[in-house]
Amino acid sequence: MREKNNRVNFTSKLGVVLAAAGSAVGLGNVWRFPTEVGNNGGAAFILIYLLCVLAVGVPVMISEFLIGRHTHANTITAFSKLAPGKWWRIEGVAGVFVAFLILSYYTIISGWTLYYLVQSLKGSFLENKDYSACFSSFVSDPYVPLLYAIFFMLMTHLVIARGVQSGIERFSKIMMPMLLLIIVILVVCSFGMPGAGTGLRFLLKPDFSKVTASVVLSAMGQAFFSLSLAMGCLCTYASYFTSDTKLVKTAFSVCTIDTFVAILSGFIIFPAVFSVPNVNPDEGPGLVFVTLPHVFNIAFHSVPILGYLFSGLFYLLLLLAALTSAMSLHESVTAYVIESWGVPRNRAAFLVSVSCMALGVLCCLSFGVLSDFTVCGLTIFGLFDFCASKIIMPVGGLIICLFTGWYLDRKMVYNELTNEGTVTFRLFRVYLFLVRYVVPFAIALIFINELLG
Ligand code: PHE
DSSP, rough: OBBTTOBBBOOOOHHHHHHHHHSSSHHHIIHHHHHHHHOOOOOOHHHHHHHHHHIIIIHHHHHHHHHEEEEESOOOHHHHSTTTTTTTHHHHHHHHHHHHHHHHHHHHHHHHHHHHHHHHHHGGGSSOOOHHHHHHHHHOOSHHHHHHOOOHHHHHHHHHHHIIIIIIIHHHHHHHHHHHHHHHHHHHHHTTTTTTTHHHHHHHHOOOOOOOHHHHHHHHHHHHHTTTTSSSSSHHHHOOOTTTOHHHHHHHHHHHHHHHHHHHHHHHHHHHHSSSOOTTTTTTGGGTTTTHHHHHHHTTTTOOOHHHHHHHHHHHHHHHHHHHHHHHHHHHOOOOOOOOHOHHHHHHHHHHHHHHHHHHHHHHHHHTTTOOOOOOOOOOOHHHIIIIIIIHHHHHHHHHHIIIISSSSSHHHHHHHHTTTTOOOTTTTHHHHIIIIIIHHHHHHHHHHHHHH
């Protein structure tokens, strides 16, 4: 289906919501969120996170949707169209650049999930062994993680090369329902484990003594990362929305699904983690790759079939989540290459996959042979993640808000968000107030605090 702008669009409302939710729901929900919760005081972090989603995430997402749908173009062209000859274009460039950067390291972690899925199907988590050592030797291996990452990139590439409707929309409609079903099954299984009560208490009882400025920054970085904000992904997807897509409603649906999945992932992981002795919830990034295999082994040793099922489903969940997110990162860059360089989709997708993988090699090796190579104490992987989620994304969010709140014509913003007045948006003033004052102020404040601290 093509609209009057002669550009391909998503064909259904469900396709729109599932594709955008597919971008948002990813490793950030299932892997990064529980890790951050574990490290930052459980429920206190969740409360701050919810506040960040409502006050910052939703308005930024609405703004991205409006920029993308109004221009029907890739992110860089979108900013150029709305502000010809102005510096605002830099935000578009930063968005595409950061999508490329994130895809390079996202692919590596996604490759790990693929490897762990294979291991769980082989029954490796039913053996008694040192999972921490297994994980370290796997990630520091110069070849194996790379092979899995290449395989993962190939899967992403094949979807993107098929295009918006028969690639992104079609696969999102298959993978997202599967993913949600798996989550429900895993939550039910996890609630039946002996440590369910302790795990839930950890998740639901706030420890405010752990809340510092840097925890707040982490919560905001996590919200940006988890909602796929400020890197052109949602802006690019919105450029495929039709003129009757309800932007505000879609943004609320996507934020709700994303937050739901993040919290449910906590409901899956912590009851399981607290069900075995001597395992801590604040294990850091190793939580799902070291702690969980250990949990699978102890909890299901006597019923191996459950072990296969639980661990297999869990890593399949991670893989599906990673794939739908990687698709949006890839599309953000590919759409730019297609439209600005005039390259056909197949070749553009190929260019992006190969160049991203080249950068990914550096990230991958930073867990092994290049682990001693650090910048400001961070490995290449750490540096990419820090620059992306703690600097470029929040600053990008700030610029997007200033752009829609102060630069764009208020009437045009209103018309776009209400589909030319055909749908109501009662909270328009609240939205405007948030993007004009609250979000820029919050981001600036947290940054200054971080700098002074
Ligand atoms: N939101 C995704 C996640 O939660 C990651 C992502 C970031 C995807 C940015 C696209 C763009 O894992």
